[in-house]
Amino acid sequence: MRRIGTSASRPPLTVRSNIPRRRSEKSGWYLPAAIATDTLGIVVPVALLFRSTGQPYPLTAALSAGALWVAVRAVRRRYGAHALGESRGFLPVLHDWLTLLGLLAVARVAAGERSEPLMALFSVSAAPLLTVACCKVIHRHLTAQRREAQSVHRVLVIGEAGAADDVVEHLAARTDHAYVVTGAVPVGDAPLTSGVPALARLCSAPPATADEDWLPVLAAAEQLAAELVLVAPGPALGGERLRRLSWALHDAGLPLALAPGLTDVALRRLRMATVAGLSLLHVTPPARQGLHVVLKAALDRSGALLGLLLLSPLFALLAVAVRLDSSGPVLHRQTRIGQHGKSFTMWKFRTMVVDAEERRAELAAANEQDGPLFKMRRDPRVTRVGRFLRRSSLDExxxxxNVLMGEMSLVGPRPPLPDEVAQYNEVERRRLVVKPGLTGLWQISGRSDLSWDESVSLDLRYADNWSIGGDIDLLVRTFRAVVDGRGAY
Structure with missing residues (x-):
């Protein structure tokens, strides 16, 4: 029996050799910029600080620390082509830096180094900040390139028409990833609705010979200069048929990926296993109880208490500004719906005139949001100080x-109004399985500029995939979103 995909069963195809490399490869300056930033971010501060304070062996200490930092980042594969520019870098860099501190502590003991511990710690504290800044610059450049269809990989999608269309539309909805679908090979006779060209078709029933599958697929891949074949498995394309197709693709030098149909599930919740030769994808349930929930509650309440204490002078100034700007109370209270549908009173600095709720009905026709939300970019009920408070998010x-009392969280979905919740369907009500947040994915993704469906999608993604590390990352990214002010009105 001849093995499918060998030179004896088909003519060789030059799928990879015809691909224009300039489209798929990332900019060449990413790697040297990342390594130079990491190296200089350690070497220069350590050398200068050690020399100025009279510490022994300043140059040796600086070069050793710099080499160790680059080594830690390299071992974690931060310099790989697949990783450069893909992340803003805060949590990975923090993890790497903590590893560096542990290794430096061991090296100090082993070498008998006697510099001041706090001074040594201070000398390497600039490194993670510079690394994060470099990651952000590369990420922004890569994102801009992908908007122009650069630094992307051409993808050929294979699957039954409905599944293939879902994959195509899901990838086309965003530009912050490396995949652009340039064609499809549908399985069966159903038409594609996503608009991508169908260069060939596979029959619904398994073919008499494997050639009837891989020959049209490889021909389509070569015609499109595809760099990846993405398969949406289904009843007509699975098991042995998919296995034989993978042999042909791999022998031709084309990588293969499978789209199992899951969406908005964090990678850390997925685990692969093989049972009796069958590949299984395990999905861990969302965190609803246990240590992570306890830690989140502790972080929420301690953070809220610290914030109230530190920001009390600012609260006083804002209260005076609201009171002088227009008549009415300083604070506005409003009934919102919290976790599991429980109502609570949410507090904000008042940004509207006192009869704002009564005037909402007359402005209903001017609503700029779809779904149950009501938003106007130039709402006449907003006061002068209120516009500033909203744009800066200080009104929140x-x-x-509310966070200190346990009714809200620092990070979570947007707290909805009762009349909004009354219009929720079964899917939208899932937003209520976690506490609403002072900030969240909606805050850093455009706020009021988001459509209703986009807001719901972000809230559901958070509800299913939240983690302590993710909450910390969102809090850091919220600061930039507040300064930017995009979507706040």
Whole structure:
């Protein structure tokens, strides 16, 4: 029996050799920029600080620390082509830096180094900040390139029409990834609706010979200069048929990926296993109880208490500004729906005139949002100080009291109004399985500029995939979103 995909069963195809490398490869300056930033971010501060304070062996200490930092980053594969520019870098860099501190502590003991511990710690504290800054610059450049269809990989999608269309539309909805679908090979006779060209078709029933599958697929891949074949498995394309197709693709030098149909599931919740030769994809349930929930509650309440104490002078100034700007109370209270549908009173600095709720009905026709939300870019009910408070998100600060009382979280979905919840369907009600947040994915992704479906999708993604590390990352990214002010009105 001849093995499918060998030179004896088909003519060789030059799928990879015809691919224009300039489209798929990332910019050449990413790697040297990352290594130079990491190296200089350690070497220069350590050398200068050690020399200025009279510490022994400043150059040796600087070069050793710099080499160790680059080594830690390299072992974690931060310099790989698949990783450069793909992340803003805060949590991975923090993890790497903590590893570096542990290794430096061991090296100090082993070498008998006697510099001041706090001074040594201070000398390497600039490194993670510079690394994060470099990651952000590379990420922004890569994102801009992908908007122009550069630094992307051409993808050929194979699957039954409905599944293939879902994959195509899902990838086309965003530009922050490396895949652009240039064609499809549908399985069966159903038409494609996503608009991508169908260069060939596979029959619904398994073919008499494997050649009837891999020959049209490889011909389509060569015609499109595809760099990846993405398969959406289904009843007509699975098991042995998919296995034989993978042999042909791999022998031709084309990588293969499978789209199992899951969406918005964090990678850390997925685990592969093989049972009796069958590949299984395990999905870990969302965190709803246990240590992570306890830690989140502790982080929420301690953070809220600290925020209330530190920001109390600012609260006083904002209260005076609101009171002088227009008549009415300083704080506005509003009934919102929290976790599991329980109502609570949410506090904000008042940004509208006192009869704003009564005037909402007359403005209903001017609503700029779809779904149950009501938003106007130039709402006449908003006061002068209120516009500033909304753009800067300072009007949300009193919600720290809600967080302290356990009604809200620092990070979570947007707290909805009762009349919004009354219109929720079964899917949208899933937003309520976690506490609403002072900030969240909606805050850093455009706020009021988001459509209703986009807001719901972000909230559901958070509800299913939240983690302590992710919450910390969102809090850091919220600062930039607040300064930017995009979507706040």
């Amino acid at each position: 600060l009193p919600q720290l009291a």
